[in-house]
Amino acid sequence: MNLLQRRALTGTSLLVIALLFIASVMLVGVLFRGVRLDLTANQLYTVSDGTRAVVNQLDEPVQLYFYFSEQAAADIPHLRTYAQRVRELLEEIAAGSGGKVRLEVIDPEPFSEAEDRATAAGLQGVPLGNGQGSLFFGLAGTNSTDGAMAIPFFQPDKEAFLEYDVAKLINGLSGKEKPVIGMLSTLEIGPGFDPAARRVTDGAVVYGELKNLFEVKQVEKTVTSIDEEIELLMLVHPKGLSTDTLYAIDQFVMRGGRLIVFVDPHAEMEQAGQGVDPTQAMFESKSSNLDTLFKAWGIKFDPEQVVLDAELGLPIQSRPDRGPSPHLAILGLGVEQLNQNDVVSAQLEAVNMSTAGHFVVLDGATANWEALAQSSANSTTVATDRVRFLPDPDQLFNEFVPSKERYVLAGRLSGQLNTAFPDRSGDGHLSETREPANVILFADTDLLTDRLWVQVQQFFSQKVMNAFANNGDFIINAADNMVGSADLISVRTRPSSARPFDTVEALKRAADDRFRSKERELQAQLSETERKLSELQDNRSDQSSTLLTEEQRQALERFQDEKLRIRKELRQVQHQLNDDIQKLGTQLKFLNILGVPLVLTVIALVFALLRLRQRKEVQP
The missing domain is CATH 3.40.30.10 (Glutaredoxin)
Structure with missing residues (x-):
């Protein structure tokens, strides 16, 4: 075979290989169309x-x-x-x-x-x-x-x-009608009439927000069955409900209805009824509970206990002659106390509660329980009566000893539930849920009141609402999530696609801690020097002179020298931070530019050596 024939054969071989490659790519595109492989850390491109x-x-x-x-x-x-x-x-x-x-x-x-x-x-x-x-x-x-x-x-x-x-x-866009919410409340949160002012009241802001988004229907507290059209039932301060009403709520949940419950050890917005003696009303309990249903579902709520929190207590001015001080029973929850993995509570920054209770999971509970809002570890509980008859909130600090426990203030109950009325029977009676239940429980009703989250003002005959907390978002998120399909409810929050430089951030935090420590040291020395200078001035015999004594001058010079030394150390801390970050950057560049190619080169050399050894072993 001459040189020309070998070149033609080589060219033909390359053409055949190219055609085979194109054909294989087209075949793979047809056979594996729609197939995707998500290799991201948080599966960002995988639809739930x-x-x-x-x-x-x-x-x-x-x-x-x-x-x-x-x-x-x-x-x-x-x-x-x-x-x-x-x-x-x-x-x-x-x-x-x-x-x-x-x-x-x-x-x-x-x-x-x-x-x-x-x-x-x-x-x-x-x-x-x-x-x-x-x-x-x-x-x-x-x-x-x-x-x-x-x-x-x-x-x-x-x-x-x-x-x-x-x-x-x-x-x-699937064509479903506007969701229907049933509202059973023993508190006046909706529009009403104020007999004292002789005018119509608008009700709580959160109630108006619910009316804008859903079709809200009032449910009487004497109801014995829940309409089939109601997708979500909201119980606000359910007290004094009959057994038949509790049974109707139970069966509503058993057949797949969604439920949101607001109970409270001390509902501050509860008002005495007409004709009731105000003095007598002061001593009546303002608590609510669904003990019959909660026990059957593996949850306990104690209406005789209020959660106190020294870390979350909001500053309240209880007396005009005294400045604001933390009220241990009025809690301001932040991001750390709100579940960031549940769509109902994620992304909320502030939720305020007042005289709230807490939920506990009973032994043997079979349903899933997930906390949505919790207290801090610097908290404890106190008898409800102590809060009801409290003239001075500062007294709550007396004998306050944190239990180191984070109390659940709101949570989600899901899964299989059993009826609280196993002895009942009849047409349509269900002893367990048809499908996984979904119930959200709040241990406070006061978070619904305007005073804890929104300011309402009149501006040219128009209402202007300025929200300073996310209570309304919390409730709307819960309702919006619950009226969705079970599939929509299962779509929870996803991690962010942003991948922060954790190591760099850790270096910055460590340096910042050292920097702040030096600042505190400098401030302490400054205060101590000013105190000493003041003492020296007070002890001088000649108080009228404005000149520094020799002792004062030496003390001031010592402080100035110390101040310069500490500032130098602060600069060294900052320089060290920059050096650490630069070293980390150099290491990453080395790994990306040289490290990976070196590893691939070593693997290729090892593979080549193995192939060469195999050929030598095959040759006679």
């Missing part, structure tokens, strides 16, 4: 089972329009990164929907028809100024029956809710 179930239950296709202003966000890198995250999630949902979810990505340029359509769909544009138009970053959805919903703007700080919000929008 709940979202898949919501999509699979769609009877007709849903059209989604994702609006993002690419050019307007050119100089906002963190927003572009999050937009890519949103788009990839939407594309993943659409790709796995089998055509039930259709996605269209739109860049609404300024003063275009696309921008007008985005505004008409309910999206919120952020004005950029300087005549650049608005930035849009939201989602609009429609169905075949002219139904429309929208997410006005995707907020990066709510990334944990991203999949839940999208699944909720898709579920809302």
Whole structure:
């Protein structure tokens, strides 16, 4: 075979290999179409089972329009990164929907028809100024029956809710009617009439918010059956309920109804009825409980105990001649006390409660119990009577000894539940839940009152509400979550796609702790020196002279020298922090630029040596 033939054979071989490669790629694309492998740490691109179930239950296709202003966000890198995250999630949902979810990505340029359509769909544009138009970053959805919903703007700080919000929008476009909530309350939280002022009252703000989002129907406390149309039953301060009413609530839960309960050891908003002696009303209990149902479900609530918390107590001014001081029974819960893994309580920053009780799981309980809100470890309980007849809140500090226990103030009960009335029978009686139950319990009713979370003012005959806590969000989240399908309820918060530099942050925190310690040391020395200087001045025989004595001058010089030394140490701490971060960066660069290639090279050399050894062993 001459040189020309060998070249032709080589060229033909390369062509055949190329054709085989292209054919194999096309074959793999056909055979494995839709197959994806998510290798991210938190499975960010894996759609949850709940979202898949919501999509699979769609009877007709849903059209989604994702609006993002690419050019307007050119100089906002963190927003572009999050937009890519949103788009990839939407594309993943659409790709796995089998055509039930259709996605269209739109860049609404300024003063275009696309921008007008985005505004008409309910999206919120952020004005950029300087005549650049608005930035849009939201989602609009429609169905075949002219139904429309929208997410006005995707907020990066709510990334944990991203999949839940999208699944909720898709579920809302499935054609279901407005959810019906049944409200059984022995407290006046809805609109009413004030006989003293002779005027109609609007009720609590949270009640009005529920009315805006759901169809709320009042349920009498003497009811013996719950209407089938009610999807969620809310019990607020359930006291004095008959056995037949408790049985109706029990069977409502057994047949799959959702339930939210607000009980309280001391409901401060409870008012005495007409004709009741005010003195007598002071000594009547203002507690509520569902002991019969709670016991059957494996939960205990003690109406004779109130939770006190020295870490969470809000400052209250109880007397005009004294400044604000912490009230151990009025609690201000923060992020650390709220479950960040449940969509109901995640992303909330502040929830206020007053004279709240707590829940305990009984031995042998079979249902799942998940805390939504807890006290800090610096807490304990006290008898309810001590709070009811407390003239001075500062007295709660007397004999206060923390139990080191975190008390559950609100929680979610889910799973299989048994009836609290096993002796009853008859047509339609159920001894256990048909499907996994979902119940949310709050150990406080006062969190519903306006005074603990919102200020309402009149501005030109219009109500202006300024929320200073997230009580309303807590309740609305719970109701919104509970009226959703079981699949939607299962869609919980997801981890953020942002991957912080934990090691760098740890270095910064360690250096910051050292820095703060030095600052405190400097401040302490400054205070001590000022005290000594003051003593020296007081002990001088000549008080009228403004000149420093020799002793004062030497003391001041010593302090100045010490101050310079400590400032030098502070700079050294900061330099050390920068050095540590630079060393870490150098190590990472080495691993990325040289480390990985070196490892691959070593593996290749080992493989080549093994192949060479095998060839030598084969040769005679």
